[in-house]
Amino acid sequence: MSEITRKSLSDSASGAGDAAPHGEELTAAEAARRLGVSSLHVIDLLEAGELDFHMVGSDVCFDAADVATYKADRESRDQEHLVGA
Numbered sequence: 001m002s003e004i005t006r007k008s009l010s011d012s013a014s015g016a017g018d019a020a021p022h023g024e025e026l027t028a029a030e031a032a033r034r035l036g037v038s039s040l041h042v043i044d045l046l047e048a049g050e051l052d053f054h055m056v057g058s059d060v061c062f063d064a065a066d067v068a069t070y071k072a073d074r075e076s077r078d079q080e081h082l083v084g085a
C-alpha cells in the first residue's frame with residue numbers, strides 16, 4: 001500500500017455541482033463524487049500522475065478546477081473514442 005493511500009481521507013459533504021470556483025479544495029471523496037468514480041480510483045489517478053494534488057496536513061486535497069479540467073478532458077477522450085469506433 002502506498003504512502004498516499006494510507007493518508008487520512010476526509011469524507012466531508014460538499015456541493016454537488018460541477019462548478020469549480022478558483023481555489024476551491026476538494027478531498028478525495030469530493031473529487032470522486034464530481035468525477036463519478038470511487039475514492040480509490042482517484043488515488044490511482046494521482047499515483048499515476050494524471051490528477052494533481054497537494055497535501056493539507058495529512059489530507060490529500062485537489063483543486064476543484066483541476067478536477068473539472070480532468071473530467072472535461074476525460075469526457076472529450078471518451079467521446080472521441082466512441083466516434084472513432
